[in-house]
Amino acid sequence: MTITTDCQVILFKPEGRIDLQGGMALSEKMTAVVAQCNQLWVIDLAKVDFMDSSGLVSLVKGLKVARQSGCRLVICNVQPPVRLILELTQLDSVFEIFSSYEDIFMDTSEKSLAVAN
Template sequence: MAENREAAGHGTLTVVRTDADGITVLGLEGEIDHQSVGGLTRALVPADSAVGQRVVIDLSRVTFMDSSGVNALIAAFQAAGNAGGWLRLVVVRGAVMRTLQLVGLDTVIPFHPTLEDALAPTRPDPGKS
């Protein structure tokens, strides 16, 4: 397991990256805006070049997100999918959730109420074949 901490921008965003069992967990705290989004995008770069990167981004301690953060999440989701992996979000209520719902991200990227839920293996839907 590896853990990296990085304060981005003007101390407005803290990113804690943990890599374990083939899943990267990014714990974010603070605000994601055009000044701090670089910390998030740097943390999204795979620790190795393995295909099929699996990423969970924990937004439960994010207090603000503008379009820079939304764009970074969309790009990360597309990159993970293109490489045969996945990206999941742990989200909170409030302004960040409203922002993500307003742009429709909740219909594209899987949202989970807790980190444990996001880390759980996906189960096939019994109604689908």
């Protein structure tokens, strides 16, 4: 898994499966981040081809941690099998989901949300 910190953007790039093991790894990475108010946490799922309930739990925990810290968590590049899981569990209405990483910033400027430069 790759984590990139650029200004106030924290980018998580898990790969493969987000099952029990992958979900735990993602949760550990998210809890290791020193959260600062107004950070943007991005989970790029471009290389994730499978997610089960354990993976969903890690996403929800991450969202909770981000919100409690005054951060915004978004998801991008969701592959069709993972999107199906998010839709079936209706979590697609809970998470902000973007088609691409670039779309996040186009939407951010339109909504006038705080993202530090």
